[in-house]
Amino acid sequence: MLGVSIYVKKVSLQENIAAIKLAKKNKIPMLFFPTRHLPDFINNPELLQLISYGQEQNFEIGLEISKHAFDYQQLQKLNPTSIWLDNSFSVYEIVNIIDTFPGKIQILASDNDLNDVIEIFKLRSSKRIRAWYNCYPKPYTGMEQPEFLTRTLILQKYGINLTIFLSAISETTQAETECFPTIEDFRYLPLYLQLQWFKYFGINNFIVANKKINHQEIALLTKVGALAPTEFLFKISSLGFSDQTKTLLLNKTFFVDWTSNQYLVRLVESSNFSKNNDKIMTWNNRNLIGNHAALLVDNYLYGRYRGEIYFTKRKINIAEKTNYLANCTNFQVLIDLLKPPSKIMFIAEN
Structure with missing residues (x-):
């Protein structure tokens, strides 16, 4: 599965609507809404408008949730497909949310204690419960490859479905992302190469974290996403190859x-x-x-x-x-x- 991030107040309403239309054109099923920068996101009119528009277009809607902003009754009104819990929730609180919220629940597997994540899945084994790896807002704080692989292999043994955020920056597009990649070494690595690396290790769900992405990039990610884990695609730069x-x-x-x-x-x-x-x-x-x-x-x-x-x-x-x-x-x-x-x-x- 491939999804795109929709940044309310960080990108204009018109640009976000255009991004949703682009995702629809490329048959991308998921819209992810980061909310950490919105103090009262539940009542944000622009967010409500974009969520409603996405639902009208039959997208799955994912909402990033922090403990201070969790309001079950308000969430019911928004009716998201999934909620993505950050590391501010305790094991007890997450289990309670699983028992009350009917949609899909994503547990942060990169920042929470690994034993806590496994304990939650043991207590409440369900296809509704999944795990995600954070993309980091501060540079030089991403995971090392060995750490990622060790954690991932353990979680996969428990049959836990994982989602990765794809993010990349360059000298000319540093303002185009709100975060840095899950793996620190991938900071400047093109998104389509990141996706192939993660697929090789059994990851099949991705959210593009960059603020802006064009049709060519989305089309390429969609094409790469359809490849088998042992199939690789390399893009030849017009400058680097004769x-x-x-x-x-x-x-x-x-x-x-x-x-x-x-x-x-x-x-x-x-x-x-x-x-x-x-x-x-x-x-x-x-x-x-x-x-x-x-x-x-x-x-x-x-x-x-x-x-x-x-x-x-x-x-x-x-x-x-x-x-x-x-x-x-x-x-x-x-x-x-x-x-x-x-x-x-x-x-x-x-």
Whole structure:
């Protein structure tokens, strides 16, 4: 499932309505409303208008809830599909809410004590109860990958359905998000790469936390969301890849070869490699060292290996038989996951 965040008072009403229409066009089923910045959100006319509009369009409505703002009777009037409880609630209070609120309930699994989260699911096992990982409002406070994986594997053993928030910033769009990614290392990682990493580890529910997102980004996230966990998609930047490289990669399907190892991720194209790429000449191949996450191709000098394309996982020396294609450092987080029989596709930059 994919959802988008709707920021009341942080984004204009017209922009929020446009975002909802964009989500509808791309068949996204969920609208998430952060409320921590709204002191009396229950009575906020703009929030009420947007929730009503979303419900008219048959969206699921999720509301972020803090303890100080929890009012059961008022929530009944809003009739959200789900409420997302922050870490201000005690175990007893959460159990009481589960017993009274009829909708879906999301428990914060990243900030609450892990044993408390598990205890809640043991006390009130239900498909209505789910867990979410926070996206952090303060920089440099996100989770480390090992911490995330350890916590996630434990929760998955209990059959707990998890939701992740996708958020990314750049030097030009720092004002476009209210938060930072669940995993600290992903702060500048494009959303579609984040989504694929999380899918690999069994996460299938995502909320886009960025304030603004365009049609191309939503369409790409939707496309990536439909892939299997062992299928990977890489977007080729118009600036970082030459025309020669694009010709070699685009409109083809590659598989990770079983001979890949700690140095190389060897790619086998679905059609016959040697026939397609047998005239690759030499370029960018003298006195070079291929860094971690470089993309290389063997040229005609390599005989039967000509046309083979591969990612590097460590620094290696490049001889005259191998051409340097591109620096793929931005893909490194996924390259480290590639194992046979992973399927890989490259698409052009929009």
